[in-house]
Amino acid sequence: MALKVLPWHGLLPKTVYREGKMLDVLVIGCGASGMMAAISAARTGAITGILEGGEKPGKKLLLTGNSRCNLTNLDFDPDHLYLSEDEERRKKITDSVFSQFSVTDTLNFFHGIGLQTMVEHRSYVYPSTGQSRSVLKLLLLELRRLHVEIHFQEKVLSLRRRTSPQHGGIWLAETERGAFSARSVILAAGSSASPLTGSDGSGYLLARKLGLSLVEPLPSLTGIRCSLIGQKSRAVRVQAESLPRKKKKGRGRQKGAESMDLLSSLAGLRMNAKVSAFSAGRLLAEDSGQIQWTQSDLSGIVTFQVSQTVTRALSRGQDVELSLDLLPALNREELSSSLRKLSSRNLDLTVEELLLGFLPALMIPVVLSTLPESLSLRNSGSLTEADFQSISRALKALRLKALSVRGFDSCQVCAGGVSLSELNPLSLEAERSALQGLYLAGELLDLDGPCGGYNLQWAWSSGWTAGKHAGISAGSGD
Numbered sequence: 001m002a003l004k005v006l007p008w009h010g011l012l013p014k015t016v017y018r019e020g021k022m023l024d025v026l027v028i029g030c031g032a033s034g035m036m037a038a039i040s041a042a043r044t045g046a047i048t049g050i051l052e053g054g055e056k057p058g059k060k061l062l063l064t065g066n067s068r069c070n071l072t073n074l075d076f077d078p079d080h081l082y083l084s085e086d087e088e089r090r091k092k093i094t095d096s097v098f099s100q101f102s103v104t105d106t107l108n109f110f111h112g113i114g115l116q117t118m119v120e121h122r123s124y125v126y127p128s129t130g131q132s133r134s135v136l137k138l139l140l141l142e143l144r145r146l147h148v149e150i151h152f153q154e155k156v157l158s159l160r161r162r163t164s165p166q167h168g169g170i171w172l173a174e175t176e177r178g179a180f181s182a183r184s185v186i187l188a189a190g191s192s193a194s195p196l197t198g199s200d201g202s203g204y205l206l207a208r209k210l211g212l213s214l215v216e217p218l219p220s221l222t223g224i225r226c227s228l229i230g231q232k233s234r235a236v237r238v239q240a241e242s243l244p245r246k247k248k249k250g251r252g253r254q255k256g257a258e259s260m261d262l263l264s265s266l267a268g269l270r271m272n273a274k275v276s277a278f279s280a281g282r283l284l285a286e287d288s289g290q291i292q293w294t295q296s297d298l299s300g301i302v303t304f305q306v307s308q309t310v311t312r313a314l315s316r317g318q319d320v321e322l323s324l325d326l327l328p329a330l331n332r333e334e335l336s337s338s339l340r341k342l343s344s345r346n347l348d349l350t351v352e353e354l355l356l357g358f359l360p361a362l363m364i365p366v367v368l369s370t371l372p373e374s375l376s377l378r379n380s381g382s383l384t385e386a387d388f389q390s391i392s393r394a395l396k397a398l399r400l401k402a403l404s405v406r407g408f409d410s411c412q413v414c415a416g417g418v419s420l421s422e423l424n425p426l427s428l429e430a431e432r433s434a435l436q437g438l439y440l441a442g443e444l445l446d447l448d449g450p451c452g453g454y455n456l457q458w459a460w461s462s463g464w465t466a467g468k469h470a471g472i473s474a475g476s477g478d
């Protein structure tokens with residue numbers, strides 16, 4: 001059977017291995033971790049190939065950092081990574097993997113293959129070209145230099161190990177079009193996040209069929225659907241309804257629906273805020289910076305960061321509340337005092353007018369709706385100290401109920417994944433003897449990081465580690 005290697009930007013290796021020829025290392029998945037694993041294995045001298053289910057390499061890599069690829073973070077701190085194992089296990093794995101391929105090693109690697117880099121926001125590293133495409137092309141050139149074969153449209157449907165007297169343990173990967181054999185296999189098939197890029201969760205199924213345990217994958221680094229807590233004022237709702245928005249469907253709407261509508265009037269708004277997530281009064285996470293509102297949810301990098309803990313808490317059935325500090329640059333006292341001063345200058349201002357210089361116009365009706373109706377209808381001359389305190393409290397802590405996070409289609413990573421507990425922390429090889437020669441890398445595993453280059457750093461470091469050990473072990477005939 002003739003195997004098809006599709007051309008991609010003319011960068012692919014010329015060599016085509018055919019069914020029946022055994023590789024030293026076979027990598028499943030041509031994403032960030034798979035490409036790094038293949039490079040690392042091939043650099044040990046191992047004959048290496050990649051099977052990719054899609055028709056192009058690195059589809060997700062191309063999307064990263066708004067197509068600019070935030071490839072690592074100079075302030076990388078492994079303590080900011082999430083995984084479901086206990087603290088001791090987490091430290092063992094991350095210490096081992098990042099000591100074998102650190103942020104410095106990553107930068108040296110990319111500089112070595114010809115990528116120039118630049119730093120933004122103090123520590124976020126991007127290619128100087130400002131294009132993720134440059135990262136992908138240079139990885140492909142390195143794969144070509146190392147004679148790594150890449151087979152496209154070869155989605156692996158089953159993976160099994162058998163022993164032969166001639167070769168000992170051999171891994172067999174079957175696709176619709178044939179079977180590929182290798183001494184070692186690296187499963188780097190990604191997660192369920194953003195399935196249009198090819199990572200459709202099939203890696204989880206392959207791992208499960210081999211008996212590895214899975215921590216339930218959840219969408220993470222994503223928007224949060226919310227409803228407003230404490231909406232009191234009808235009058236202000238009327239003001240909010242005067243804002244342009246989609247037509248209401250039907251009559252007799254519930255209070256929850258009204259509060260959703262009020263929030264959906266914010267669609268398109270970007271503003272600075274501090275977002276804190278609480279469950280049963282306990283702070284789960286907080287972050288500040290730019291938030292964005294969409295028709296259906298709260299979004300933006302700050303929300304994504306908080307979503308990592310919110311998704312886990314919601315999946316456990318916990319109630320989660322978000323508190324938005326809409327003026328993080330001022331403390332409550334400074335805010336009350338500024339409002340007081342402004343009111344004393346002009347006694348005829350409505351509360352809405354008083355807030356015009358503090359909040360984006362779209363946000364004012366939302367905040368006013370959480371104040372007693374009588375207060376939002378008064379003018380500034382009649383406001384008491386307690387009123388100023390209430391207004392500042394509403395601005396410093398707008399309360400939202402977290403209803404759900406966006407789904408896999410639009411999240412950046414998955415929380416959860418194949419448990420690390422059954423892997424050797426040194427090599428990322430499955431510990432069970434029946435699975436000898438099986439390595440795992442990348443987002444497929446139960447580890448995820450915040451935005452800012454953490455997830456790609458994990459893909460590079462875990463890919464490098466798995467590739468190196470798979471290559472050495474396959475080469476030594478172990």
Ligand SMILES: Cc1cc2nc3c(=O)[nH]c(=O)nc-3n(C[C@H](O)[C@H](O)[C@H](O)COP(=O)(O)OP(=O)(O)OC[C@H]3O[C@@H](n4cnc5c(N)ncnc54)[C@H](O)[C@@H]3O)c2cc1C
Pocket residue numbers: 028029030031032033034051052053054057058059060061063064065066069070071072154155156157188189190191193194197198199200201202203411412413441442443444452453454455456457459
């Ligand atoms: C929009 C977006 C922006 C992001 N931005 C950043 C960022 O700036 N910085 C950062 O650090 N992280 C970012 N991330 C996260 C980061 O991209 C991922 O964590 C990382 O790319 C995961 O790499 P991976 O190789 O493990 O998986 P993937 O990149 O998902 O690669 C897996 C590959 O395996 C293939 N595959 C799947 N199943 C099979 C099968 N059965 N057989 C054969 N092939 C298979 C898939 O087609 C895919 O090509 C972003 C993610 C998204 C969605």
